[in-house]
Amino acid sequence: MIKGFLFDLDGVIVDTAKYHFLAWKRLADELSIPFSENDNERLKGVSRMRSLDIILELGNLNLSSEVKEKLAAKKNSWYVDYITKMTPDEILPGALEFIQDAKDKNIKIGLGSASKNAMTILERLNITGYFDAIISGNEVSNAKPDPEVFLKGAEALGLEPEECVVFEDAAAGVEAAINGKMKCVGIGTKKVLGQADIVVEGLKVICTNDVLNALGIDFKYK
Numbered sequence: 001m002i003k004g005f006l007f008d009l010d011g012v013i014v015d016t017a018k019y020h021f022l023a024w025k026r027l028a029d030e031l032s033i034p035f036s037e038n039d040n041e042r043l044k045g046v047s048r049m050r051s052l053d054i055i056l057e058l059g060n061l062n063l064s065s066e067v068k069e070k071l072a073a074k075k076n077s078w079y080v081d082y083i084t085k086m087t088p089d090e091i092l093p094g095a096l097e098f099i100q101d102a103k104d105k106n107i108k109i110g111l112g113s114a115s116k117n118a119m120t121i122l123e124r125l126n127i128t129g130y131f132d133a134i135i136s137g138n139e140v141s142n143a144k145p146d147p148e149v150f151l152k153g154a155e156a157l158g159l160e161p162e163e164c165v166v167f168e169d170a171a172a173g174v175e176a177a178i179n180g181k182m183k184c185v186g187i188g189t190k191k192v193l194g195q196a197d198i199v200v201e202g203l204k205v206i207c208t209n210d211v212l213n214a215l216g217i218d219f220k221y222k
């Protein structure tokens, strides 16, 4: 029985990857490290500090953790400048309709995001009220593919992991769902998210019943 849906934020509900890219690119330029949009793909779903490590690796730069903290804070301040200007029209097509359809069917809704800025983004998009539980990067110590963020999400919803379906756009997030013994809907391409139970291009092409049918779950709602 499925009783909860757990959503990743960046890339599932909103496209913040472009803002992460602009902020990381500015930092990479300052450090004279070549950094392309293609490289940015590797940062999806990955924590802030791990993202910085990936960029420093691209430039063969070895820095102390003190300097790294400062660089990550600098990138974040630029990123925050972008996201505080976001508006609800940046919500990805079909995302709110999909979530509302699930809520109408008494499915609980949780957020499981690696981002420490998740609350700011939800507030800017004016959608905080859709969520029964919100777990962000501030509440977890182990980044995806560790299942911690989704396990905490399930717990906050009062559900068992097996009762939840995860929606993820990053390979590390799909792995996290699998590690947490949850079903997973990949949002993106099969090439990247092949391990997910099903893969769709976006929430706009599915509804709750499609997901449960595709997962072979017999679902009777009130």
Ligand code: G6P
Pocket (backbone or CB within 6 Å): 010, 020, 043, 044, 045, 046, 047, 048, 051, 076, 113, 114, 115, 116, 117, 118, 137
């Ligand atoms: C999400 C994004 C990642 C980002 C991470 C941390 O998972 O997909 O690209 O690095 O959140 O975001 P933050 O806002 O805490 O820097």
Ligand code: MG
Pocket (backbone or CB within 6 Å): 008, 009, 010, 011, 012, 044, 045, 168, 169, 170, 173
């Ligand atoms: Mg994501």
